[in-house]
Amino acid sequence: MAERIIIIGAGVIGAASALALQQDDHDILLVDREAPCAGASFGNAGVIVNDSCAPTAMPGILFDVIRMIGQPLPPVSIRPAYFHKILPWLIRFIWQSRTAAVTNNAIHLYALSKHAVKSWRQLIDKSKLSSVLEETGWLKVYELQKTFNATSKARVLMDAIGTQYQVLTGEQIRDLEPNLAPIFNVGLYQEDCLRIVNPHRLVAGMVDLFVSRGGEYRQFSVEMIKVANETVSLSGPGGVLVANRVLIAAGAWSRTLARLCGDNVPLDTERGYHLMLPESTRSLLNGPVVNGESSFVLSPMEMGIRISGQIEFAGLTATPNYARMRSLLPAAKRMLPDLDTHEESVWMGCRPSLPDSLPVLGFASNTHQVLYAFGHQHLGMTLGAITGLVIADLVAGRKPVMDVSPYRPNRF
Ligand SMILES: Cc1cc2nc3c(=O)[nH]c(=O)nc-3n(C[C@H](O)[C@H](O)[C@H](O)COP(=O)(O)OP(=O)(O)OC[C@H]3O[C@@H](n4cnc5c(N)ncnc54)[C@H](O)[C@@H]3O)c2cc1C
Numbered sequence: 550m551a552e553r554i555i556i557i558g559a560g561v562i563g564a565a566s567a568l569a570l571q572q573d574d575h576d577i578l579l580v581d582r583e584a585p586c587a588g589a590s591f592g593n594a595g596v597i598v599n600d601s602c603a604p605t606a607m608p609g610i611l612f613d614v615i616r617m618i619g620q621p622l623p624p625v626s627i628r629p630a631y632f633h634k635i636l637p638w639l640i641r642f643i644w645q646s647r648t649a650a651v652t653n654n655a656i657h658l659y660a661l662s663k664h665a666v667k668s669w670r671q672l673i674d675k676s677k678l679s680s681v682l683e684e685t686g687w688l689k690v691y692e693l694q695k696t697f698n699a700t701s702k703a704r705v706l707m708d709a710i711g712t713q714y715q716v717l718t719g720e721q722i723r724d725l726e727p728n729l730a731p732i733f734n735v736g737l738y739q740e741d742c743l744r745i746v747n748p749h750r751l752v753a754g755m756v757d758l759f760v761s762r763g764g765e766y767r768q769f770s771v772e773m774i775k776v777a778n779e780t781v782s783l784s785g786p787g788g789v790l791v792a793n794r795v796l797i798a799a800g801a802w803s804r805t806l807a808r809l810c811g812d813n814v815p816l817d818t819e820r821g822y823h824l825m826l827p828e829s830t831r832s833l834l835n836g837p838v839v840n841g842e843s844s845f846v847l848s849p850m851e852m853g854i855r856i857s858g859q860i861e862f863a864g865l866t867a868t869p870n871y872a873r874m875r876s877l878l879p880a881a882k883r884m885l886p887d888l889d890t891h892e893e894s895v896w897m898g899c900r901p902s903l904p905d906s907l908p909v910l911g912f913a914s915n916t917h918q919v920l921y922a923f924g925h926q927h928l929g930m931t932l933g934a935i936t937g938l939v940i941a942d943l944v945a946g947r948k949p950v951m952d953v954s955p956y957r958p959n960r961f
Pocket residue numbers: 557558559560561562563580581582583584585586587588589590591592593594595596597598769770771772798799800801802803820821822823857858898899900901922923924925926927928929930931932
């Protein structure tokens with residue numbers, strides 16, 4: 550039966566859910582307190598990594614982080630003023646790095662990510678947006694065998710779960726990316742991925758497509774949610790909105806909204822950054838390349854090469870520290886000697902993350918009038934389309950392609 554459904558959040562997750570729910574003829578209102586794609590979906594590295602399975606909390610993560618203490622701008626950092634706030638999350642995160650928990654989390658991440666490419670095709674292939682996605686591989690390069698060897702646990706996990714990859718020699722790396730300096734001796738390559746040539750154009754375009762198909766978009770900040778017998782009402786400075794159901798897809802800001810619906814979810818943010826280089830740089834790479842030593846990504850986009858990375862625990866409101874990205878420019882230039890490192894723009898975004906690297910996906914604990922789709926951490930672009938399709942299945946009463954119980958809000 551067609552229903553009136555309000556989706557909170559016009560990032561990739563809200564936009565994908567809007568398109569998927571619309572296919573079932575529901576009456577959808579998509580709201581965001583800002584313009585579409587103002588959050589993490591705006592500035593990511595733009596890679597859809599099919600079959601991704603390694604959670605962020607891997608065995609040994611605690612020691613990896615301790616080793617970074619004292620480095621001037623390490624790839625993972627905690628702002629001292631936020632330490633006491635993030636501590637409970639970090640304790641849970643470290644608990645999730647036990648081998649048994651890692652395997653479990655990897656299985657449930659893979660259950661979603663194995664549908665990544667297929668689900669994106671299913672959601673947007675019949676629209677002109679399909680040109681924003683290009684086939685690519687996901688290449689990680691290492692100068693030192695020692696650094697590569699230190700990532701062996703991820704490969705053991707990938708072998709166990711079934712994620713396909715190849716280990717490349719320096720020569721094979723240069724065959725794929727001739728402009729890379731000949732300093733990389735070993736690489737890891739996953740085929741069958743997609744790159745988004747402009748993540749903002751993709752997500753804003755999805756909202757436009759949704760509206761052109763009869764959906765409604767409204768700028769509206771949700772401050773209160775009340776669930777009654779047959780209706781859900783949302784209120785904020787813009788007034789009151791009423792629907793049969795609501796989907797909370799507000800990324801890193803979803804925790805407070807879920808709490809209003811009775812679920813206390815340990816969601817926090819792993820902030821990340823990007824720095825854009827001039828448009829002329831875009832042809833230097835054929836696909837995204839991860840620097841395995843310094844943990845950043847170079848993504849060729851239609852606007853130029855985007856350098857992205859960093860994990861910073863500092864909450865939702867602290868001022869960005871763009872020095873984090875600027876400090877990576879010498880390493881980027883070392884990778885690509887022809888790189889023009891003139892800074893076009895910088896950006897900070899809030900990855901929505903739970904300690905087990907799994908999203909919250911499905912109905913609220915106490916009511917089927919509220920659904921959740923948030924917490925996609927480093928993989929929201931990868932998992933956007935499959936998330937939308939799963940939400941549509943749940944609303945329609947169809948069985949999704951995977952068991953969604955591992956993603957329930959009260960699993961902690
Ligand atoms: C540096 C970086 C690189 C990344 N690279 C990749 C990558 O290559 N591949 C990949 O798969 N993922 C990547 N990610 C992760 C990915 O970007 C995120 O997981 C994804 O964008 C999250 O999407 P979302 O829709 O949940 O949240 P968002 O895009 O943050 O959207 C949430 C929206 O909710 C709105 N909102 C919040 N509160 C309210 C409210 N109360 N009322 C109304 N609206 C509200 C916000 O304004 C926002 O527009 C990267 C992230 C970063 C930071």
